Amino acid sequence: MQRAVRVGLIGFGTIGTGVVKLLKKNREQIRDRVGIPVNLVRIADIDTKRDRGVRLAKGVLVPDARAILNDPSIDIVIELMGGTGLARRFMLEAIQAKKDVATANKALLAHHGDEIFAAVERAGVEIGYEASVGGGIPIIRTLRESLGGDRHSALFGIVNGTTNYILSKMSEAGGEFAEVLAEAQTNGLAEADPTFDIDGVDAAHKLTLLVQLAFGCGCRFSDVATEGIRSITQEDIAFAGEFGYALKHLAVAVRTKDSIEARVHPAMVPLRHSLAAVNGALNAIVVDGEALETSMYVGLGAGMMPTATAVVGDLMEIARNRLHGCRGRVAPLGYPLSVRTRVRPLAASAASGTFYLRMRALDQPGVLARISGILGRAGVSIASMIQREPQRRGPVTLVFRTHCANHRALRRAVTAIHKLKAVRGEVVVIRIEDSLAQ
Amino acid sequence: MQRAVRVGLIGFGTIGTGVVKLLKKNREQIRDRVGIPVNLVRIADIDTKRDRGVRLAKGVLVPDARAILNDPSIDIVIELMGGTGLARRFMLEAIQAKKDVATANKALLAHHGDEIFAAVERAGVEIGYEASVGGGIPIIRTLRESLGGDRHSALFGIVNGTTNYILSKMSEAGGEFAEVLAEAQTNGLAEADPTFDIDGVDAAHKLTLLVQLAFGCGCRFSDVATEGIRSITQEDIAFAGEFGYALKHLAVAVRTKDSIEARVHPAMVPLRHSLAAVNGALNAIVVDGEALETSMYVGLGAGMMPTATAVVGDLMEIARNRLHGCRGRVAPLGYPLSVRTRVRPLAASAASGTFYLRMRALDQPGVLARISGILGRAGVSIASMIQREPQRRGPVTLVFRTHCANHRALRRAVTAIHKLKAVRGEVVVIRIEDSLAQ
Numbered sequence: 001m002q003r004a005v006r007v008g009l010i011g012f013g014t015i016g017t018g019v020v021k022l023l024k025k026n027r028e029q030i031r032d033r034v035g036i037p038v039n040l041v042r043i044a045d046i047d048t049k050r051d052r053g054v055r056l057a058k059g060v061l062v063p064d065a066r067a068i069l070n071d072p073s074i075d076i077v078i079e080l081m082g083g084t085g086l087a088r089r090f091m092l093e094a095i096q097a098k099k100d101v102a103t104a105n106k107a108l109l110a111h112h113g114d115e116i117f118a119a120v121e122r123a124g125v126e127i128g129y130e131a132s133v134g135g136g137i138p139i140i141r142t143l144r145e146s147l148g149g150d151r152h153s154a155l156f157g158i159v160n161g162t163t164n165y166i167l168s169k170m171s172e173a174g175g176e177f178a179e180v181l182a183e184a185q186t187n188g189l190a191e192a193d194p195t196f197d198i199d200g201v202d203a204a205h206k207l208t209l210l211v212q213l214a215f216g217c218g219c220r221f222s223d224v225a226t227e228g229i230r231s232i233t234q235e236d237i238a239f240a241g242e243f244g245y246a247l248k249h250l251a252v253a254v255r256t257k258d259s260i261e262a263r264v265h266p267a268m269v270p271l272r273h274s275l276a277a278v279n280g281a282l283n284a285i286v287v288d289g290e291a292l293e294t295s296m297y298v299g300l301g302a303g304m305m306p307t308a309t310a311v312v313g314d315l316m317e318i319a320r321n322r323l324h325g326c327r328g329r330v331a332p333l334g335y336p337l338s339v340r341t342r343v344r345p346l347a348a349s350a351a352s353g354t355f356y357l358r359m360r361a362l363d364q365p366g367v368l369a370r371i372s373g374i375l376g377r378a379g380v381s382i383a384s385m386i387q388r389e390p391q392r393r394g395p396v397t398l399v400f401r402t403h404c405a406n407h408r409a410l411r412r413a414v415t416a417i418h419k420l421k422a423v424r425g426e427v428v429v430i431r432i433e434d435s436l437a438q
Numbered sequence: 439m440q441r442a443v444r445v446g447l448i449g450f451g452t453i454g455t456g457v458v459k460l461l462k463k464n465r466e467q468i469r470d471r472v473g474i475p476v477n478l479v480r481i482a483d484i485d486t487k488r489d490r491g492v493r494l495a496k497g498v499l500v501p502d503a504r505a506i507l508n509d510p511s512i513d514i515v516i517e518l519m520g521g522t523g524l525a526r527r528f529m530l531e532a533i534q535a536k537k538d539v540a541t542a543n544k545a546l547l548a549h550h551g552d553e554i555f556a557a558v559e560r561a562g563v564e565i566g567y568e569a570s571v572g573g574g575i576p577i578i579r580t581l582r583e584s585l586g587g588d589r590h591s592a593l594f595g596i597v598n599g600t601t602n603y604i605l606s607k608m609s610e611a612g613g614e615f616a617e618v619l620a621e622a623q624t625n626g627l628a629e630a631d632p633t634f635d636i637d638g639v640d641a642a643h644k645l646t647l648l649v650q651l652a653f654g655c656g657c658r659f660s661d662v663a664t665e666g667i668r669s670i671t672q673e674d675i676a677f678a679g680e681f682g683y684a685l686k687h688l689a690v691a692v693r694t695k696d697s698i699e700a701r702v703h704p705a706m707v708p709l710r711h712s713l714a715a716v717n718g719a720l721n722a723i724v725v726d727g728e729a730l731e732t733s734m735y736v737g738l739g740a741g742m743m744p745t746a747t748a749v750v751g752d753l754m755e756i757a758r759n760r761l762h763g764c765r766g767r768v769a770p771l772g773y774p775l776s777v778r779t780r781v782r783p784l785a786a787s788a789a790s791g792t793f794y795l796r797m798r799a800l801d802q803p804g805v806l807a808r809i810s811g812i813l814g815r816a817g818v819s820i821a822s823m824i825q826r827e828p829q830r831r832g833p834v835t836l837v838f839r840t841h842c843a844n845h846r847a848l849r850r851a852v853t854a855i856h857k858l859k860a861v862r863g864e865v866v867v868i869r870i871e872d873s874l875a876q
Binding site: 018022023025026029030032033035130136137138141142145146147148149150151216272274277278289290291292293294295296297298299300305306308309310312313315316317320321324325326328329330331334335336339 | 575730
């Protein structure tokens, strides 16, 4: 019988440091709960010099991941190096060497999940990736196990802390997108290169995983229609508030008759909905099940210690399964890949909904008629319109709310409106999510 | 290798019917996920005649639980009969026969958990009780496994749907407690005998379990200081709103230096707190961890299908563990009873806090001075006071908000105030939970 599990960590950054701290601080508790100690025996990182504020025994920190991958005494490899190149290779090597793996790398799993999960199934090892979505919120295990007897009809939520922080801040304290982003970067709440977060790529990575977990079907990263928050202005937030909505960056997946609609975009959420109150660095995921109906999971979606709890939770599960000789007890997605259905993703352009349109146009006779004419001919019916007096001479702001409209037709109309001489700058399109459950 | 698991159900009421429906409806999905079919082969209930709207094969429904307990071919027994007498005996018999068990019976586990959990550990079988707290919200598995690497500092929430419905309804639609309760009984949202719910007993049962799961320490039902909602009036709800609070029936557990404070009572929750928006039949549990910080779990806390998802989730976990030969992989509480600490529960009377006091007193000179004198001598300092003009001649309503005060001293003061001739009727004391995280 196994006396302890030996863990190697590749990538000694923020989350890695959190894992080291948590394993040390709660050492006895973890051993008592699992039944055997979980020992972190080696850490590989190119930077072996930087002080991370944790004391390690001599020889634990090494510069080369091979010292972990090639060590047959190491049972579990934690991959926290990020990226999809070397990380993928190391993961596959670890799995082929019959090691169990744990990771927080949603990009890797969104792009190479099929390959990695298949390797895990073949090797009969374990993969933990609770930290890859929602930080410490146990949404992966919840979908993979707890709710496995239900059929889900929809899943939506706030899964990126950076965009939620920026939108919350813009809404609470004012300020335009660029300033609030710069401030978030100063405070360490946005990356130096924030592209993945603010353009919705990170949220789409996470949604790719959530769709597969919740609906039992395949989902490729390219199946997710993705929009970021760069074009959101104070004006949009103010209009949203006036209409009774909060502006949120949502990840949404809806099961339709024979398809899955998966999309990431800014959205207007009714102020009475619980998601409207999820602010700052919090994440929240709402799951709609046929039997369970609506349930919601809220917590810090990032950060050293919150994310570390998810990694340590995975280590404990893997250690338990090793101790009890039942590795591979649960398939990576909660069901074997062999039973996964492949559904045709619904092209985002085909998904219908209600929309908010904002544009600036010259205050000339006939402009409004031309714009509404274009919308009308596209079959987009207008629910309400606001025209604001210009502060100085110049273009006026026009805001439209549509009735339920076909997204593709709407986009075509927007392109036509954008080409009008009297219309200046971008036409901003934001989905209104009136139909969210709860 | 096991080809299927055979399940027997004792107690064919609402939840039992939900379990039958869900197992039937999602039969293939459950088999695919677990790896083998989960077959419900026998149901025992005294009432074998009533039409529950589900079709059963002939001979499945029997009047005697012995047909399940004494059948060696049955692997898992679901106990949904309720109560703490026969249910306890049946559970212990099933466990001793090396059957796995699943239950929704919080009363049983709150009163006899030590005995049942010890029997489970000894027999090396499995016990699932996800359905016993929060309906389908997977809070048990979350505390037992996902968050097992963290140390929790507090846990609080709304864990009784009946009281939450009544308070939400009183607050939204008006009406006094007795009318709203009667209406809830008509709508099937309160039991014919609502005592366990409205007096907080059900919530205290659940808190007894949550404390043990979250803090790794023993907790007896009698350790929980329990108050119900019978004395809450429209006046209290209106004052709460004026002060910026919602009135909720909370279960609260706080880890102090060397003790656990566990209590169930009505409380004023700041309107900006997420719990304030949890209305109707919803339950919500907030967990404060040292590493994860605040996380929250929200969903329907009762009802046929929501609760059935939790039971079926347990069946799937047990079936997986049988298939993979790892029964007993996780101890009933997430840690073996042998490492459970026994902490002295903090007498509720000793817990300090800030409070709201409402009383009716004759509008006479000196009355206010006498009341404030009693509070002052007890060391209870007043933060604010409101006196309302009486609608007709008669006693006026006095409302006090205290600064942080010792609960025992406050209770003594309240007893003294109650004895004043000028004070009429009950003195209502409601805790103000200003310090809730998030």
